[in-house]
Amino acid sequence: MKHIISALVLNKPGVLAHVAGMFAARAFNIDSLAVGRTEDPKLSRMTIVVVGDDRVVEQVRKQLAKIVSIVKVQDFAGHDMVARDLMLLSVAATPEKRPEILALIEMFGAKVVDIGSKYVMVEVCGPESKIEAFIDACRPYGVKDMVRTGTVAMSRQKSRTQTV
Amino acid sequence: MGKKSSSGAPGAGTIRKPGSQIIVDILVEQGVEVMFGYLGGVVLPLFDKLYDSPIKFIIPRHEQGGCHMADAYARATGKVGVIVATSGPGATNLVTGLATAMMDSIPLVAITGQVRTTLIGNDAFQEADTTGITRPVTKHNVIVKDVADLADTIREAFYIASTGRPGPVLIDIPVDVQVTETDWKGPKEINMPGYKVRTRGHARQISTAATAINNSKRPVVYAGGGIISAGASDELRTFAEKANLPVTTTLLGLGCYDQTKDESLDMLGMHGSAYANYAVQECDLLIAIGSRFEDRVTGKLATFAQKAKIIHVDIDPASISKNVYVDIPVVGDAKEILNELIGAVEHKERKEWFDMLAKWKKKHPFTYNRRAKTIKPQYVIEELCRQTNGDAIIATGVGQHQMWSAQFYKYKHPRQFISSGGLGTMGFGLPAAIGAQLAMPDATVIDIDGDSSFNMTLTEMSTAVMYELPIKVCLLNNGYMGMVRQWQELFYGKRYSQSSLKNPNFAAVAKALGAVGEVCDKKADVPAALERMLAETRPCLIDFHVDPEENVWPMVAAGKGLHEMDGLDIFESMS
């Protein structure tokens, strides 16, 4: 099962090496890893998606917490949270297929960010399932290139609102 | 660690000092009295300041030896061991020593020099990515690129090394940082947002554990090195006495519980006692304290302690339910938790259980062929134990001799048995004996070593000579990598592929290095040879030519359960 783990880390050189090294040394598999700044310049946030049963993921969480430059670790499993991936994807779009593809983009609430003579580049943001579905839908036309950020996630506030 | 302030350490931030002086002042401030290390270009500024410091400095013959010395110094005292090495090869030579300390949770601070900051990444002379190489073998490591961070980083290193689950911390310090001056800052409270140690056990978990103990009919305590690092041996004894519990220990736990007591089940595991292994398999409650269910201890997991509920007391949350599912985890310091348990447990008779244990203990003692004409290695150790009254500090290499040292010497005190358990580092014994002797100048310190292990670091004999340390090497020379030969005998049809070396004349080597050396090849000469060894005030080696094909029994072979020991029949025919 996939777990999304969020780690607040000190913004110091070598932290990423500590995390990556620990994963390699303990034979844990990383599905995706996203790193970025937070509102506090001293801290960064790593969002790590790992695959494994509950015991493995519990070990991952504990081993992460042991790393001295990691301040806080949270496993989102069972939490009410919002998770998003961002993807850029270039799909083949011949003039005759173009209307179909644009309709597809529209349907997914995606955005065209670049148009070439043979391809359109699309920006898609959403939960992983939506991203996967979009890729599947584009495949018949020919996917030229794609790049994904990996999942980022955040717990919801207490007052529940609908996912948009 | 004592938080003594250094003689020249002012409170105000007006005094400026170079990084090298800051390193030395903080070592003194942290209470370092003895340290180990080796020179090189990028640590010369540091060594220049050490020249005037009160710290006793020991130069090994190889950085690995120095690292094992610092490690054993820490094992013998509980203080943080300190090792210094230069960049590149100096730093890479530390790797085995750091890994050894890491696996056994030993507090070390390693300081390595690094090429100047402007050269880092350029493949400069003697440059190595030291923090990259040592990351998996340290509890924490850090490179200090700004001298303003140096003081706090070193203080934090001592704190991290010695608290929680202890371990080695490495600080890599470029040479320009050592010569750059900055304002001296005195110690302040350590606050690391990413490093918090929980020592107090959860009250409800403790009371659940106490209830389980009080209700248990067949309990066993399985104590590990964590008891020793927590300084909790006295509490363990009181706890076991009050609740009336038998105690078995791991290899690293030896000495944390007096083995001369009836309630001691000695060591468990692959070469543990039959009675400890049976007890674990038959118990209804396994009380693990400061031990981590390593594979050499548990044997086949699927059959391990199947009848038992498991309590696990450990300072490291990640150790809990890592290998074996634990019913009642208690995270915290063993000493604090034992103190609370002592208040909550009741004395229970458990006559049937103790009768059973006594029966096993009587039926399957550690033994060997006492009528043999050859020198049996076990005999040498038994005699050594007798002559030293079980009070010596014993260091070992790795192999059969290490297991016999665990089986046939009976330890009474914590920090008495110094051995590489987790990593199993051959060559650990001699430097470890040196480190322990420096820590305990008045103690009898003996390296019980194997010929192949001793070969790996024997050059450190001249370190013992240089510092006039009366260490004793009791070499159990079987002419083989005995433990490997045993496996080849049992599992590879006696095909002894590459497992014997042409050894030097060890006694002559010892003499050439300035120590005392002697050979003993007759059983009848063993007691007198040991007497001479123990009376010797100079470093001394006795090369005992022991039975070459003796095996370590009992043995739980790979993939077998703890109760499926081989060799018990051999045992019975011998005793």
Ligand SMILES: Cc1ncc(C[n+]2csc(CCOP(=O)(O)OP(=O)(O)O)c2C)c(N)n1
């Ligand atoms: C550095 C290192 N290399 C290899 C091994 C594998 N190994 C374990 S025991 C052993 C043989 C040890 O021989 P010796 O020191 O003579 O001890 P004995 O078993 O004969 O008592 C070997 C090669 C090891 N533990 N450490």
Ligand SMILES: [Mg+2]
């Ligand atoms: Mg040998």
